[in-house]
Amino acid sequence: MTSPDLPAHISASLAARLHGVSRSDAAQRSDTISKTYRAGGGSTTIRTESDALAYALARMPATYAAVIASLNALQEIRPDFAPTSLLDCGAGPGTATWACAEAFETLESFALLDANPALRSLAIELARENDRTITYTLGDAPTKIIDAPSADLVIASYVINELADTAREKLVAAMWSKTNDTLVIVEPGTPAGYARILDARTQLIRAGAHVIAPCPHDETCPLLKPDWCHFSQRLQRSRVHKQLKSAELPYEDEKFIYLAVSRTPIAPRPSRVLAQPITTKIAITAKLCTTNGIIAAVAPKRDKALYSKFRKLDWGDAVFEHPSSE
Numbered sequence: 001m002t003s004p005d006l007p008a009h010i011s012a013s014l015a016a017r018l019h020g021v022s023r024s025d026a027a028q029r030s031d032t033i034s035k036t037y038r039a040g041g042g043s044t045t046i047r048t049e050s051d052a053l054a055y056a057l058a059r060m061p062a063t064y065a066a067v068i069a070s071l072n073a074l075q076e077i078r079p080d081f082a083p084t085s086l087l088d089c090g091a092g093p094g095t096a097t098w099a100c101a102e103a104f105e106t107l108e109s110f111a112l113l114d115a116n117p118a119l120r121s122l123a124i125e126l127a128r129e130n131d132r133t134i135t136y137t138l139g140d141a142p143t144k145i146i147d148a149p150s151a152d153l154v155i156a157s158y159v160i161n162e163l164a165d166t167a168r169e170k171l172v173a174a175m176w177s178k179t180n181d182t183l184v185i186v187e188p189g190t191p192a193g194y195a196r197i198l199d200a201r202t203q204l205i206r207a208g209a210h211v212i213a214p215c216p217h218d219e220t221c222p223l224l225k226p227d228w229c230h231f232s233q234r235l236q237r238s239r240v241h242k243q244l245k246s247a248e249l250p251y252e253d254e255k256f257i258y259l260a261v262s263r264t265p266i267a268p269r270p271s272r273v274l275a276q277p278i279t280t281k282i283a284i285t286a287k288l289c290t291t292n293g294i295i296a297a298v299a300p301k302r303d304k305a306l307y308s309k310f311r312k313l314d315w316g317d318a319v320f321e322h323p324s325s326e
């Protein structure tokens with residue numbers, strides 16, 4: 001399992017850029033960027049070097065953690081997957097590229113694509129400082145991706161939420177056409193993020209893709225509204241991170257949703273824990289998505305072996321053995 005915390009060398013490169021920069025100015029910028037994101041405005045307010053740095057300091061640790069959690073889930077199911085090429089669409093400061101490089105030592109080539117010049121410049125500097133060779137194309141992803149190389153692993157992290165419906169569909173189709181093996185899409189863990197992932201999932205299955213994670217099947221999602229599928233990844237906050245977010249806690253929990261699809265079907269496909277299991281005096285109950293739909297799997301305390309297995313279960317875990325159900 002790869003650590004969800006941003007590698008120390010990347011954090012150090014980012015922190016070094018803060019020398020001589022007013023913390024309150026950086027905090028103000030990151031606050032404006034966060035507010036714009038929450039209002040659905042996307043990355044449009046990131047225009048300058050200082051904006052790009054503020055974004056990276058405030059958000060890169062959390063999106064990195066969400067990407068690592070998604071890649072860990074993928075690797076648990078495909079431990080033999082050894083991609084050599086990566087295409088990172090809507091790469092921003094290179095967050096997913098760094099996450100993929102940490103998770104897959106086999107990666108040799110890194111192609112990045114994004115429309116934001118300030119984030120691209122920051123990514124190029126981070127790569128230069130940290131001895132990573134990348135090619136980074138500037139432009140509109142749904143259009144420019146046509147010229148991108150195909151790759152064993154294609155990824156889009158926190159990107160498709162910034163696109164209008166037609167552009168999103170176009171990008172998802174184009175990303176799949178550039179995928180030699182596996183495509184991963186990561187989105188914020190909100191009902192809207194879940195809805196976008198479901199749309200992409202339907203589109204990709206129609207195009208011949210096989211779901212690897214988080215779903216144990218390629219059928220219609222069995223969750224009923226207002227329920228929605230999402231996961232949570234805890235990450236440590238650095239001192240700078242806390243300062244910029246005016247936060248007290250030494251950690252934060254990033255809610256996210258992801259989809260990993262492949263050209264090759266996987267069997268057997270594990271069930272997925274959809275919420276933190278609930279422990280009472282007499283049993284542990286885990287909400288599972290299985291090949292037979294959603295079940296509440298129960299491990300009574302008196303069943304010592306099953307109970308001890310359930311004690312280790314966390315939200316988001318894959319469950320390979322079929323447990324008992326209510």
Ligand SMILES: C[S@@+](CC[C@H](N)C(=O)[O-])C[C@H]1O[C@@H](n2cnc3c(N)ncnc32)[C@H](O)[C@@H]1O
Nearest residue numbers: 043063090091092095114115116140141157162
């Ligand atoms: C929230 S940021 C995520 C950046 C990075 N993937 C990460 O996880 O930190 C969204 C990124 O999508 C990019 N983006 C949005 N619309 C785009 C488009 N039409 N073409 C290319 N990039 C786009 C933005 O410039 C920004 O870098």
